[in-house]
Amino acid sequence: MLETNKIYQGDVLKVLKTFPDESVHCCVTSPPYWGLRDYGVEGQLGLESTPEEYVTKMVEVFREVKRVLRKDGTLWLNLGDSYVTSHAVGTKDDDTGWKHGAISKGYQARAGGVGNGRKPKDLVGIPWMVAFALRADGWYLRQDIIWHKPNPMPESVKDRCTKAHEYIFLLSKNRKYYYDNEAIKEDAKPESEKRYKSTFHTGKKEISGQGRPGNASNTPGYKKWTGKRNKRSVWTITTKPFKGAHFAVFPEDLIEPCILAGTSPQACEICGAPWGRVVERKRFKRNEFPPSDPRYRPNVYQGAYDRINGKGDAGYTETKTIGWQPTCTCQNEGKGRCIVLDPFMGSGTTAIVALKHNRNYIGIELNPEYIKIAEKRVSELEAQETNLLNWLDELLG
Numbered sequence: 001m002l003e004t005n006k007i008y009q010g011d012v013l014k015v016l017k018t019f020p021d022e023s024v025h026c027c028v029t030s031p032p033y034w035g036l037r038d039y040g041v042e043g044q045l046g047l048e049s050t051p052e053e054y055v056t057k058m059v060e061v062f063r064e065v066k067r068v069l070r071k072d073g074t075l076w077l078n079l080g081d082s083y084v085t086s087h088a089v090g091t092k093d094d095d096t097g098w099k100h101g102a103i104s105k106g107y108q109a110r111a112g113g114v115g116n117g118r119k120p121k122d123l124v125g126i127p128w129m130v131a132f133a134l135r136a137d138g139w140y141l142r143q144d145i146i147w148h149k150p151n152p153m154p155e156s157v158k159d160r161c162t163k164a165h166e167y168i169f170l171l172s173k174n175r176k177y178y179y180d181n182e183a184i185k186e187d188a189k190p191e192s193e194k195r196y197k198s199t200f201h202t203g204k205k206e207i208s209g210q211g212r213p214g215n216a217s218n219t220p221g222y223k224k225w226t227g228k229r230n231k232r233s234v235w236t237i238t239t240k241p242f243k244g245a246h247f248a249v250f251p252e253d254l255i256e257p258c259i260l261a262g263t264s265p266q267a268c269e270i271c272g273a274p275w276g277r278v279v280e281r282k283r284f285k286r287n288e289f290p291p292s293d294p295r296y297r298p299n300v301y302q303g304a305y306d307r308i309n310g311k312g313d314a315g316y317t318e319t320k321t322i323g324w325q326p327t328c329t330c331q332n333e334g335k336g337r338c339i340v341l342d343p344f345m346g347s348g349t350t351a352i353v354a355l356k357h358n359r360n361y362i363g364i365e366l367n368p369e370y371i372k373i374a375e376k377r378v379s380e381l382e383a384q385e386t387n388l389l390n391w392l393d394e395l396l397g
């Protein structure tokens, strides 16, 4: 039985091998990037002398993660890229040494990368090398999510753009997997609102020969449409400075959607199956919206929409969660908790976000100093929650 809400100290591969098969729901992680940082501990990954060696290590680690994941589990893998340099591991880089800010004890950890057609200055493309290797190893490579950083690390380059993104790959163990798209829907704004105004209300692209109800912004009672849409694959998230002695810390906002989509708020206490959301879907015709809604159209439009999609409507589906239900056949009350694994736990961000959303975590970390930082963050969070509960108790008498 796997002990949860614990960070295991040790080498990722050795510790993973002690975990039982199909015991966690979701893995959210950021391994050491290749050749970028020195985490100051013997046995660390990321300092392999070639990208190929690094990829081989990553495949080994994530093969174990796959074994440990439930059949319906997903992996959310954050990776960043680096450039080929001509210097060796542990030497100072005179050309680019401080530019990338990845310095430990005055040494640039970045490890060459020349070979296999790669020359100094080439982008290694390591996130995709890893993604393709994982796919070849049996993972389903479902999506490349772009983490767009509005506050990227400054670079003094003049012959390319400043890098302002990293990747999060969504990989699944099987074709079908747990994914709660409702949990991470985003506001359909502002582009959609603008589109609704211009396309449907100013009439510029309106179906010819049909009347129209007038410009929405002139319509009395007009209010913004506050609809939701499926989350897009570019996530704009600011990096946040971290006070503790760890670099490369996830922003909590970056991994919140991964945990919310990859796990359920409740699970079967017997077999661990995540409960599924029960969603009511209602398809709306335009004339069913209140006239103050920018999507509203009077009946005169009916015929035109028939011609569009044969359904007599303009394709608006609104969803409402009406409850949660078991996805297994066990007699259960949904009192179990989903488990989020981070095999490179660092300062414990995955643990923090998991706990904030009533999920359990399980972590692995090689550096005992980082485990102390993570445990401190977890106990601070628990203390905050206890204080809040005491305060509520007092308030309610």
Ligand SMILES: C[S@@+](CC[C@H](N)C(=O)[O-])C[C@H]1O[C@@H](n2cnc3c(N)ncnc32)[C@H](O)[C@@H]1O
Residues within 6 Å of the ligand: 010, 011, 012, 013, 029, 030, 031, 032, 033, 039, 041, 043, 044, 045, 046, 246, 247, 248, 249, 250, 343, 344, 345, 346, 347, 348, 349, 350, 364, 365, 366, 367, 370
């Ligand atoms: C990019 S950091 C993870 C940061 C983390 N996401 C956070 O928010 O703090 C990668 C971590 O992997 C750890 N690490 C490196 N090699 C390891 C190994 N062989 N086994 C376990 N952990 C390792 C490093 O010590 C480092 O803390």
